[in-house]
Amino acid sequence: MELFEAILFYVFAGLSLLSAVVMVAQRNPLYSAFALLVTICSLSAIFGLLGSPFIAALQIVVYAGAIMVLFLFVLMLLRVGREEPEPGRQRVLKTVAIGLGALLLAQLGAVIAGIRPQVARGFDASTRSMARVLFSPQYVYVFEATSILIVGALVGAVVLARKEP
Amino acid sequence: MSPDRIVQSALLLSLALFVVGVVGVFLRRNVITVFMCVELMLNAVNLSFVAFSRALGTLDAQVLVFFVLTVAAAEAAVGLAIIIAIHRHRDTLDLDAFNLMKW
Known part of the structure; x- marks a missing residue:
């Protein structure tokens, strides 16, 4: 059973990385x-394999269901075309970007390869235990503050995207 | 395959996805694609939060993921509204044309 989960993990990891590069x-x-939609869905599968079903469901509902639909709406609303390549400038920028990316990958990769995580036994991330932590006195005020944030973002988005009279 | 190795692989995957997002922000000129690369970076950070939560056996990191998701949704709504507003004035989505705040 453990082998099966490992195979699934690597399949979804490869899929998410491949679609991110695409x-x-x-x-x-x-x-x-x-x-990006494929990346998000395979990351949701990985969250499930890491034993976090609540975050996996949230990933699908919020990211795939809300954020990506918003992106697709805007893309279709604005009628965007293909990005045309710009010879000289683009090549320099590409070299610099990939060089910086490789540097970041090497530095952080060396750090992560050095650590040996000791996974704790008896991990329980069910929705019930998530709710116990989220609504504990430690986090409940932050949770209430996010609702103010959402209202602010909603009003801000309506005001910004409104057609000026 | 032990769970320890899976957690470490998840951390490496999160790093790789984050770097792909960073390179995308540098590489692409379409503002919506750049915005999607930022979303990819947020997703990569969420993955490392979940992996650390699994390793430590506590749920505080997952609560953080919950808040990151909320902020990402708010940010996407406001950001796309700004993009629509600028597109109405400039009629382009090229990032180089967005220099309103440059003196």
């Missing part, structure tokens, strides 16, 4: 959005 390499923003 998203960045793609010039058409619509295809990028769909590639």
